[in-house]
Amino acid sequence: MGVERRQNRVVVVGGGQAGHQVAASLRERGYEGDVTLVCGEDELPYERPPLSKSYLQGAGDESRLWLRPETYYARHSIERVTAFAVDIDRAGRTALLDDGGIRGYDHLVLATGARARTLQAPGSGLKGIRTLRTLADARLVRAELAEAAHVVVIGAGFIGLEFAASARESGCEVTIVEARERPLMGITSTTTAAHLLSLQHQRGVESLFQQSVTAFHGRDGRVAAVELSDGRRLPADLVLVGVGVTPDTRLAEAAGLTVDGGIVTDSHLLTSDPGISAVGDCAVFPSPRTGTPVRIESVQNAADQARLVAARLTGSSHPYEALPWFWSKQFGTSLQIAGLGQGFDAEVYVVDSPDAFSVLLFRGDELLAVESVNRPADHLAARRLLDNRIPLSRRDATAADFSLSGHLKAHTGGSALAAV
Amino acid sequence: MPQITYVSTDNTTQTFDVPVGTSVMRGALMNDVDGIAAECGGYAQCATCHVYVAPESASELKAMEADEDGMLEFTASERLTTSRLSCQLEVTDGVDGLVVVLPARQIL
Numbered sequence: 001m002g003v004e005r006r007q008n009r010v011v012v013v014g015g016g017q018a019g020h021q022v023a024a025s026l027r028e029r030g031y032e033g034d035v036t037l038v039c040g041e042d043e044l045p046y047e048r049p050p051l052s053k054s055y056l057q058g059a060g061d062e063s064r065l066w067l068r069p070e071t072y073y074a075r076h077s078i079e080r081v082t083a084f085a086v087d088i089d090r091a092g093r094t095a096l097l098d099d100g101g102i103r104g105y106d107h108l109v110l111a112t113g114a115r116a117r118t119l120q121a122p123g124s125g126l127k128g129i130r131t132l133r134t135l136a137d138a139r140l141v142r143a144e145l146a147e148a149a150h151v152v153v154i155g156a157g158f159i160g161l162e163f164a165a166s167a168r169e170s171g172c173e174v175t176i177v178e179a180r181e182r183p184l185m186g187i188t189s190t191t192t193a194a195h196l197l198s199l200q201h202q203r204g205v206e207s208l209f210q211q212s213v214t215a216f217h218g219r220d221g222r223v224a225a226v227e228l229s230d231g232r233r234l235p236a237d238l239v240l241v242g243v244g245v246t247p248d249t250r251l252a253e254a255a256g257l258t259v260d261g262g263i264v265t266d267s268h269l270l271t272s273d274p275g276i277s278a279v280g281d282c283a284v285f286p287s288p289r290t291g292t293p294v295r296i297e298s299v300q301n302a303a304d305q306a307r308l309v310a311a312r313l314t315g316s317s318h319p320y321e322a323l324p325w326f327w328s329k330q331f332g333t334s335l336q337i338a339g340l341g342q343g344f345d346a347e348v349y350v351v352d353s354p355d356a357f358s359v360l361l362f363r364g365d366e367l368l369a370v371e372s373v374n375r376p377a378d379h380l381a382a383r384r385l386l387d388n389r390i391p392l393s394r395r396d397a398t399a400a401d402f403s404l405s406g407h408l409k410a411h412t413g414g415s416a417l418a419a420v
Numbered sequence: 421m422p423q424i425t426y427v428s429t430d431n432t433t434q435t436f437d438v439p440v441g442t443s444v445m446r447g448a449l450m451n452d453v454d455g456i457a458a459e460c461g462g463y464a465q466c467a468t469c470h471v472y473v474a475p476e477s478a479s480e481l482k483a484m485e486a487d488e489d490g491m492l493e494f495t496a497s498e499r500l501t502t503s504r505l506s507c508q509l510e511v512t513d514g515v516d517g518l519v520v521v522l523p524a525r526q527i528l
Contacts, residue, residue: 050462300466327460329463381494
């Protein structure tokens with residue numbers, strides 16, 4: 001095709017947190033080859049976390065969402081292309097874009113992210129039924145929220161709970177509908193989920209569990225009510241569907257890469273083609289703790305995986321072992337999670353006050369994760385403890401004078417920093 | 421517009437006009453100042469926008485809340501009495517002339 005074969009070019013597909021960070025870290029590390037960032041959305045790379053929180057209520061200066069200003073990319077010689085990559089010629093090492101453009105690469109990084117799942121039910125095409133993943137989604141939701149009186153949130157995961165809080169704070173009547181028996185099922189402990197749900201209730205948000213949507217009813221093409229499996233109808237002029245995401249593996253599949261619940265990588269985040277890496281929400285990688293494949297949706301994971309790939313491409317290769325951490329904010333309450341708690345069989349509750357506590361999740365005598373509510377110092381101590389595999393038994397954690405910071409300091413000679 | 425000065429570890433000094441209502445962290449990102457990671461986007465959740473505030477320039481800074489205080493216990497570079505998270509430093513007319521010194525590391 002007459003495409004110039006570049007010996008020294010990294011092409012990054014995806015302009016989210018992960019894709020941006022690959023490009024930025026390559027430049028920080030002194031990479032001198034060409035760097036192309038292929039962004040499907042016609043936006044500067046931006047922060048997603050505020051989209052379900054402050055952005056919905058704020059004055060709306062979108063430049064506050066940008067990871068970096070527009071000038072950054074030119075100044076650091078990062079070519080930013082607005083297009084979707086539609087195919088990869090792995091033998092020829094070129095990526096084909098939907099605008100007809102072609103980019104040769106000597107390494108390709110897939111940071112294609114994930115797409116919001118939608119609900120298929122009669123009436124699901126009505127106006128006012130929204131998902132919340134992209135800035136374009138958030139613009140629509142924000143405009144509609146300003147006009148809405150009755151909001152129904154489908155799904156009690158992080159997006160659902162955060163959006164419910166934002167909608168309530170905007171003065172709407174809000175009802176959360178969840179198919180399972182409690183919020184954050186499989187994501188947090190029951191203790192933490194119950195606390196977050198009680199916050200919603202205190203602020204006047206209603207919730208219905210073990211209910212699914214059987215139909216949406218409209219008026220003049222716009223949603224007016226949500227019908228549930230028990231037959232009741234909830235009035236709604238805005239419905240937010242927060243039922244999770246699907247990793248975007250379309251390009252990887254088209255290119256014949258191994259895909260299994262995400263783009264499968266090894267511990268170095270290389271896909272089944274050693275000329276292609278995958279990072280962020282789209283990547284499935286072996287958990288450093290257990291070796292089992294995991295896929296993690298978080299800013300931390302996106303940024304740390306991006307940095308690891310940039311390091312490898314600039315000559316410093318090591319396996320991905322970063323500790324996962326997460327946060328959420330609802331009604332001014334902060335939840336921070338260090339580690340992955342899936343598979344825990346015991347919890348220890350370290351309480352400061354009813355509104356400030358940590359839940360330590362153990363499997364046997366191994367600490368898996370710590371959930372901290374309004375306890376930021378606990379969270380950071382937990383990150384250090386887990387990161388450095390400092391032993392902490394259930395017996396230690398149940399001692400009368402136990403604190404995570406105190407335990408960390410006892411194991412690091414008094415300095416919280418010495419552990420690193 | 422208030423002016424804020426960022427001092428890097430190599431003593432490079434950069435001064436910018438930063439809009440009222442934004443944050444000292446945002447001012448650094450928008451002006452491409454190296455040395456602020458700001459991973460969480462300004463929620464006092466990650467302690468990667470740590471700065472040292474030059475005390476004589478800090479007369480009208482908002483006092484620290486518990487969130488920020490807790491996060492500052494575990495910054496990548498040492499916490500000093502002048503340590504703040506720059507995402508929590510709101511830019512007001514009163515902070516004109518603020519000087520912040522960037523730490524050597526934001527990420528462990």
